Amino acid sequence: MDLRHIEKPRDSIEKILSHFSISKPCLLEPGQTLPIKKRGENQSRKIYFLLEGAMIGAVGENEKKQNLGIVVSPSIIGLGQLSSAGALAQYESISPCMVDSVSVDDFIKVIETQRLWPDLINIMIATINQLAARSAMSGLQSAYEIIRSNLLYMDSETTCTLKERYTVVKYMQTFSRLSRSIILKILSELKAGGFIEMEKGKLIRISRNLPDRF
Template structure:
């Protein structure tokens, strides 16, 4: 499965959002998180519409916590609650976000009334396929392959200023389990070879095509 071929089902997301008029959107500041449980410890019972901004999606706790992806608006979060024992992901804002939430029961009611389940399934299948592709790739890629792909992504991404927001090491450790020493070693050799330019740990630019093999 090619991760690059998996695109956000934007038409399905926008179709669903069109049936939920936004009355009072909420601002989530950078560093704030969405609640992962209600007061009684049960799932939050809310479907969250990420209207704009960006969040890191993660699963697990403590040493087992794994950051999975950066989710950008528009997106629909919390669909895992529709399954009997769906996993509840954690979301932390890495840029100011506008969100709007509705109860799970209301969401299901409107989806059923407007026959939106095909759109819901497209969104959920894309999420599942993305996780499968990432898991498969992480088991096959070398440390250099992983670092190379993240460098290219950071260099090309412009919407959320990742290069200014994160040091390269911090960003890569956020989304991979590579050791700091391995990351630093490969970055040092790429910098010495004139492939990348860095300042105070942050990526300035990729000067020329990164080699396929290390």
């Protein structure tokens, strides 16, 4: 499974959002986090609507923290709350974000009365596929294979404007556990071989087909 081939179900997202009125939207500045559910806290479960901006989702804490991916508006966040166990996850804004929320009970009520389950399933399947693709990517055997997969994704992705938002090294460190020295060494060799073009640390383009092995 390849991240480049997973399409965001935008029509389903917008269809669901159209059935909810914007009540109390809040603005999150870059670096602020949006908790879905915190361990040990008895707080109401909520579904969040990302109306504007982009966030990065993660699970775990400190050295065990694992970034899951970037979420760009419009998006529905926290669907794991539909299960009784909930989801121990948080989202950090990487741009100014406008967010609204609704209780899980109210969300389910609208989904049921408006018969929106097929659209909700489309969204959840896309999310599962993205997580599966990232898991497969992180399980690749060599550092080069991980870097190659991420370069291909950065070059083809347009929704998150990754090439403008991140330097290649920063993106690789965000979504892999590779060391900076290994990343720089492989990128330097790819540049010297004429495979990639970079400027000020950012990917401009992939100039030649990246080899399967390096």
